[in-house]
Amino acid sequence: MHSMFNERLWLAWLVKARIIILTFLLGIELAIARLTLSPLPVRLFITSILLWYAFALFYVVLLSFWEEHRIQSLLQVLTDLALVTLVVYITGGVDSSLNFLYPLIIIVSSILLPRSWSYLTAALAFILYGTVLELTYFGIVPSYSTTHPELGALQAIIFVNLFAYLAVAYLAGLLAAKLRQVDVKLKHTRGALQNLQAVHENIIQSISGGLITTGLDGHITLVNTAGQKLLEYSEDDLLGQPVHRL
Structure with missing residues (x-):
């Protein structure tokens, strides 16, 4: 029986989930761009999604021969953070509906990495999201947003997301810790059962x-x-x- 925290299985699942989500996002955003007057730069958006697909395929290959699953987990979390930030920027920054992807990455981080990484991932998500909003607000990079909130409102949005990310990190880390405790108990119980079966087998076989x-x-x-x-x-x-x- 596999451990519920078999990192290789989780990484394989993550790659599949990533591909499904990317395909869904690609279809939804292209449909919105076609049916509305969205300022979405379609070519840039498609390029970013294709880049994400390329990373997903790369991690599939990497998983097949590299056994350092913890490092792979870290690489995948960091890559996803960077690419989510790119996609959020392209889809409008403050207007983007895709910032929900940050909490998903935080949850994945809490499962695959030590609990402290849940908070580190939340902090990185806050920094990246805030950077995108600040850079577009001050005109340092082109903005694809249709709304332009005041600086105070923008900062409020950024800090609300910070608290949301930290809350997700706390809850996801707590749940992951509980699941790990259950996993350890199951391993101990399974080991005790195997020992009992071995004793039973020895008794049966020793009967004359x-x-x-x-x-x-x-x-x-x-x-x-x-x-x-x-x-x-x-x-x-x-x-x-x-x-x-x-």
């Missing part, structure tokens, strides 16, 4: 008389060594056979 157990359907489920010798059949020959045929 022949012993056969069957299921409710009358088919053999266990036969000890003495029973195999008495019947002159191997365990493989006996298991699953109807007991009345002996």
Whole structure:
């Protein structure tokens, strides 16, 4: 049975989820751009999504031969933060509806990385999002936004998002910690059960008389060594056979 925190499985799942989300976002944003008077720079948006696809495929290949899953997790989180920031900027910055992707990355970070990284990811998301909004507000980079809030309102938006990101980091980190505790308990329970099964097997096999157990359907489920010798059949020959045929 796999651990619920098998990093390789989580990374493989993350790549698949990323591709699904990218495809969904591409379709939605292109539909909005076609049906409305959106200032979305379509070519730039498509280029950024294709770049994200390229990174996703790169991580698929990387996962197949590189065993440093913790480093891969960190790389994927940082890459996603950078690309989400790019997409948020292209889709309007303060007007963008895609800043919900930041909390998703924070949640992923809480699952794949130590709990402190949840807060670091939240802080990085705040810095990147705030930087985009500030740069477009002061005209340092071109703005694709249709609204232009006052500086005070803009800063309020930035800090509201900061508190939201920190709240997500706290809750996601708490949940991930609880799940890890459950995972450890399951491992201990599974180990104890395996030990108990081994003791039971040793007792059965050490009995000098022949012993056969069957299921409710009358088919053999266990036969000890003495029973195999008495019947002159191997365990493989006996298991699953109807007991009345002996």
